[in-house]
Amino acid sequence: xxxxxxxxxxxxxxxxxxxxxxxxxxxxxxxxxxxxxxxxxxxxxxxxxxxxxxxxxxxxxxxxxxxxxxxxxxxxxxxxxx
Numbered sequence: 001x002x003x004x005x006x007x008x009x010x011x012x013x014x015x016x017x018x019x020x021x022x023x024x025x026x027x028x029x030x031x032x033x034x035x036x037x038x039x040x041x042x043x044x045x046x047x048x049x050x051x052x053x054x055x056x057x058x059x060x061x062x063x064x065x066x067x068x069x070x071x072x073x074x075x076x077x078x079x080x081x082x
Contacts, residue, residue: 007073016075020064023077028057037062055079 001023005012024034037053044050049066060079067074 001078002074002076004072004074006071007068008070020075020077024055024062027055027060027062027079029053029055029062030057033062037064 001019003016003019005016007013021034024037029037033053033055037051041053042049042051047068049068051064051066052061054060055062058079060081062077062079065074065076067076
């Protein structure tokens, strides 16, 4: 799933965050797995932030990548077996 947004628009940031959490629940993530994804496992490379946590229900690692580029920012969520 990929979403684009304007990082200076609070409403778009809130919508992106809400859609992300909805996607996590749809994947079967438990609350503690979502918390781990959002808070504990972040890697920063310049304007890119990558979060990852294991989802036991989906038997996948869920990865969220945020790229902040002003009005062309994006959030991408995907899953991998690794």
